[in-house]
Amino acid sequence: MNTPATSLPDQKRVGMVSLGCPKALVDSERILTRLRADGYAMSPDYAGADVVLVNTCGFLDSAKEESLAAIGEAIAENGRVIVTGCMGDEAEAIRAAHPSVLAVTGAHQYEQVVEAVHTHAPPSQGPYVDLIPQPDIKLTPRHYSYLKISEGCNHSCAFCIIPQLRGKLASRRIDAVLREAEKLVAAGTRELLVISQDTSAYGVDTRHETRSWKGREPRAHMTDLARELGQLDIGNGTPPWVRLHYVYPYPHVDQVIPLMAEGLLTPYLDIPFQHAAPSVLKRMKRPANEAKVLARLKDWRAICPDLTIRSSFVVGFPGETEDDFAYLIDWLEEAQLDRVGAFRFEPVEGAAANALPDPVPEEVKEERYARLMEVTERISAAKLEAKVGRTLPVIIDEVGEADEDGDIGATGRSQADAPEIDGAVYLRNVPETLAPGDIVSVEVEDADAHDLFGAIVSAKG
Numbered sequence: 001m002n003t004p005a006t007s008l009p010d011q012k013r014v015g016m017v018s019l020g021c022p023k024a025l026v027d028s029e030r031i032l033t034r035l036r037a038d039g040y041a042m043s044p045d046y047a048g049a050d051v052v053l054v055n056t057c058g059f060l061d062s063a064k065e066e067s068l069a070a071i072g073e074a075i076a077e078n079g080r081v082i083v084t085g086c087m088g089d090e091a092e093a094i095r096a097a098h099p100s101v102l103a104v105t106g107a108h109q110y111e112q113v114v115e116a117v118h119t120h121a122p123p124s125q126g127p128y129v130d131l132i133p134q135p136d137i138k139l140t141p142r143h144y145s146y147l148k149i150s151e152g153c154n155h156s157c158a159f160c161i162i163p164q165l166r167g168k169l170a171s172r173r174i175d176a177v178l179r180e181a182e183k184l185v186a187a188g189t190r191e192l193l194v195i196s197q198d199t200s201a202y203g204v205d206t207r208h209e210t211r212s213w214k215g216r217e218p219r220a221h222m223t224d225l226a227r228e229l230g231q232l233d234i235g236n237g238t239p240p241w242v243r244l245h246y247v248y249p250y251p252h253v254d255q256v257i258p259l260m261a262e263g264l265l266t267p268y269l270d271i272p273f274q275h276a277a278p279s280v281l282k283r284m285k286r287p288a289n290e291a292k293v294l295a296r297l298k299d300w301r302a303i304c305p306d307l308t309i310r311s312s313f314v315v316g317f318p319g320e321t322e323d324d325f326a327y328l329i330d331w332l333e334e335a336q337l338d339r340v341g342a343f344r345f346e347p348v349e350g351a352a353a354n355a356l357p358d359p360v361p362e363e364v365k366e367e368r369y370a371r372l373m374e375v376t377e378r379i380s381a382a383k384l385e386a387k388v389g390r391t392l393p394v395i396i397d398e399v400g401e402a403d404e405d406g407d408i409g410a411t412g413r414s415q416a417d418a419p420e421i422d423g424a425v426y427l428r429n430v431p432e433t434l435a436p437g438d439i440v441s442v443e444v445e446d447a448d449a450h451d452l453f454g455a456i457v458s459a460k461g
Ligand code: SF4
Pocket: 153, 154, 155, 156, 157, 160, 161, 162, 163, 197, 198, 287
């Protein structure tokens, strides 16, 4: 359970279990913000909740199992459970496993889930409701926030059911996104993580409509968004760290690289390539599947040498031959990506890929996965080793307790590390005044395959 507490007597209290990806976390935050505006308080534990919401993930079978287990736990601990999120589209499976759930609503159905809470735990009427404007509820720490710019997706990748679950691309207005970002920064956010299913496609559905913002007319477009976010101010004219996630390498991505070189945008791109072999990409029906990606990576790095590229790959997609896999390995050696996540292909119920011939045997998937990890870990270790001796800005996530010698350690991240998915920077001997969200200059003293180790050289990042 991960909800903030505080309530007045008689206020109905809602608990929330949020599973799945950052996009689902943003949905949980929106639902809780809306419920609080309706007079509900949040419960940090099962026992104090009048009703528990479980925001599920239904993407992979393993995620479904985890979702069903979480629903079971909430029922055992509290008994009054409403299910929402991606797995909500499989109400029958949920009810078969847990007949006592009070209601099941699907992904992105804010109205329905709020209505279900009103039905099963009617809000108490009191004079306290809505008297004081409240900041939005956040489930992430105060110093970083996810900024969701659109819902859904116009593509139809063979292994993915997101378009079925979440519908076609629906972009938010750029002024609404910027207002939310400005509010988050005013409330202490120092790092914004831009998320969607396809960030480079932002605004395609609204023909990149323009909106007035601070005397300018930005379009709903990734480059205008990036430029505007880079003009926010976390103090002393410093922009927040802004990371772009789920970017496809369309040609217009070239336009955000100079913003990184100028320091307006964090030099970090999360591009889920998934594979490199043309025949596999074709069967996967991947967008922006073009041969020139390696040349573009080179050009980007020439403009912004500190650019970090993170990506994810699927091994063992149906029909992947040994040659296809060797092509991927050669491509990775050439691309020298900084951060790589890999998955063994797993069929997702309802996905087109399930009907493809030539499934790859499990043991071959395992063997390819291990080979890929070996290569990408070697590349990652060499890249991190090259940072030893450099001084880098680091944002602090956690400050520890003093040990018996009085030394305090802290954990932070460099601009190359997104929270939750990348590595960390471990700091020794930090001042006790250090706090989460501080951005400091760190001299890197050591590295391993994933993380850096160092000491603060200046309290300014
Ligand atoms: S781009 Fe492909 S993988 Fe990503 S959400 Fe859309 S359909 Fe799914």
